[in-house]
Amino acid sequence: MALLIGCGESSSAASHILLLRYLNRALDSIKHDITQIFANIFCSTIKSDSNVRTCGDEDLPPPPSFEHLMATMDERYQLRARHWYSKQKGYDDKRDPYAVFNVLDTMLRDSLERLKTMRQSLSLPDLGFQECTLEVNYAKHVHVIRDLCLVGKVGAALWLRRKMIHKCVVPDVFTHNYLVNGLCKTSDLERADWLIREMVEMGPSPNRATYNTFIKGYCLSDNVDKALYIFSVMANSDIRPNRVTFNILIHALCKKGLLEEAWKLLGEILEEEKDKESPDLITSTILMDAHFKNGEMVQALSLWDEMVRKSIQIDVVAYNVLIHGFCLSRQMKLAYRYFCEMLKRGLLPDVFTYNTLINGLCKDGKFEEASYIHGVMARLGVTPDPISYKIIIQGLCIYGNVGRAHNFLVCMLENSIVPEPHTWNVIIDCYGRLGDLGNAFSIRDQMLAFGVLPNVFTFNALVHAQVKGGNIANAYSLKKKMFLCGLYPDVVTYNMLIGAACNLGHMRLALQLHDEMLRWGCEPDMITYSELIRGHCLKGNVEVAEELFAKIQKTGLPIDHVPFQLLIKKYCKIGEFDMAYDLYQKWITRDQ
Structure with a gap:
């Protein structure tokens, strides 16, 4: 069966041939058994007809007569006596041992005729029905595999493929391409590579669409180097790339900003297709988009003009x-x-x-x-679509027109479009920046009512609103609610709380928050240290502020102008102008 499949035979034809071979072997076996039985009967008959008697034979019963032997057989196998009798001398009765051969021959011919009829009846309708059943099962399994791949259930599709192979039925290359595409969509490129290797070894052989899908999978995962390697493997396998292959690679190179390499690849396309003088619509569109994103307006418009001049259907x-x-x-x-x-x-x-x-x-x-x-x-x-509403809501909130943005949110909900958390967070943050805590928490409650769970950015917007309103206690309670919701404060959350504590002069609380963020594995950034330096400067703890400034320099964090300005301003207030000037010189030297 495996040999037949490997040679391209269908599974139904293979089963047909196997069944015929089985019937032939069965007929040979039956023929051999019948011959053996009749041979044994013949030997016993010859022995009974012998005139030679050994000692002790007098007590044995007389051998069965020939008429008794024929009486035990079916009437349809009995022949007339005149056809059996031999003219051979030496026999004083009407028995003839050669007549047994006539009987055996007749019975054997009749048995073979009946077996021949049986074989013909099996080989036509029964095998045809079995072949039809196998074809129907094959088509059904293949369609199930493709449907599973389309809905993302690639694991179940691979299991069904394995079951088909165990039954010596191999899906076609079109079905395998569905499997490769499903694996690439889920970024399971290792299993896709294994599947293609198995196709190369066992069949069916991968085609151009198989490699194009695999190359696109690596491009989507931002692994252009691996995609180019698969491209070389494809060429070495005597599978010629087409325009789809080149367009996938050109698009990936353009996304990485490698426009020069993309143009080189385009040159290879035009060199191979000598009848082509310019790139096609898809290639030109990809390159034009890359030039626009790089700010190269002239090169992008030249591609557009070329498409218009070549009368390409845009x-x-x-x-x-x-x-x-x-x-x-x-x-x-x-x-x-x-x-x-x-x-x-x-x-x-x-x-x-x-x-x-x-x-x-x-x-x-x-x-x-x-x-x-x-x-x-x-x-x-x-x-x-949701992006249409998101763009205009975000733009209105950036310019402070939160009322109009809220109206677009209401319109969005009326059209049964539930926005993602980012859209809710933008409106909450805008209300918070305007000091409207009531509407900010109202949007949060509406967000929960529509089944959208708040994230860290939602809580940060509410914390920022509370901090801006001077409600440090309420902001601190929001941080505790984050833990109850299974969320962890990030560096932005701690920076806002530390900044609020420093503004109010609660340096002990600020340092506790700093230690807490370290325990939770949240690394302080430049804003964290700047807020602590500002708090110590307000409290007059210049030495502690200087120690923090030295600590920043040791951590290797990029230092901006804020810590320098805070310390210089404090030195000037306490009359330490020389120290302020020295620090200013360090600031200028660092910038240079």
Whole structure:
């Protein structure tokens, strides 16, 4: 069976051949058994007909007559006596031993005829039914494997593949590509590598789509070096890469900022395809997007002009890249111009087009226009997605227009779109910065009501609101609630609490918080030490502040201007101008 599968035979044909071989062997065995039985009967008959008698034979019963032997057989095997009698002399009765051969021959021919009929009846309808059943089971298992891969249950799909192989049925390469794609989507590249190696050894052989999927998996995991290695393995396996292979690698190189290497790879494509004079639409779009992100407007527009000059059919994705490039460079008029050109060409903008325009307008502070675009997209049949709301809510909160941002949140919830925690946190933080603690906690409660669990950033926004309001006790209680929710304060949480304690002159509490963050494995940063230095300077503990400053220098943390300014200001207040000047000289020397 394994040999047949390896040669490309289907599993149903293999089972058909095996069954025929089994029937032939069974017939041979039956034929041999019948011959042996009749041979034994013949030998006993010959012995009974012998005239030679040994001592003691007088007491034995007379041998059975030939008529008695034939009477024990079925009537359909009996022949007329005139066909049995031999003219041989020396026999004083009507028995003829050669007649037994006639009987045996007749019985054997009849048995073989019946077995032949049985074999023909099995080989036609029964084997056809079995072949149909095997084909149906194979198709069913293959479809199940593909469906499991599509829903992300690759482990169950691999188990079913292993069961099929144990039954000597190997799925085709198309099904194996589903498995490789499922493993790459879950970043299980080691098992994908194992599966491809097994395909090379046992079959079916990997094809171009298999290697393209594997290369894309490594590119998505940001392992371009491994992707290039698989590309070389693909070429060494006599599988020629296509445009899809090159576009995957070019996109990965552009994401890493390796534009020069991407252009070299493009040169290899054009060299292999001598009939091509320029990159195709997908390659040009990838390179154009990379140039826009690098701020290389001239190179990006040259690619666009080349596509227009070559009369390449430009799609919505290419226009989205062009509009996004103009929004990055704050050239909104050009973005609007090509947006209108899309409509004139009959290309309908999608949600990415509108989100790009809304983001560009929000960065320029043009919220009226952004709100108008947000309303237009819904009327034109393009439903705003969570990103559409997130962009405009975040932009409004950055400029302090939290009331309008809250209205967009309400609209979002009315459309059955529950935002992610980041959107809630932005509004909570904006209310907190404006000192509106009531609305800040109201948004937090609404967040919980919709089943969205708060994270560390949510608590930090509330802690910041309490600290800004001077409620150090309430801020400290929020830190305790974080532990009850299974969250741990980060360095931002401790910095806000330490800063609030230092402002109020509670240096003992500030040092306790510093020791606590060390116990929890939270490393202090430059802001932590700056707050402690400022607190000691306010309390007049200049020597302790100097010790902290020396400690910062030993830790190797990047020191900004804040600790220098705090100590220089304190030296000036206490009249230590020489020390202030020396510290100022160190500051200038460090900057140089």
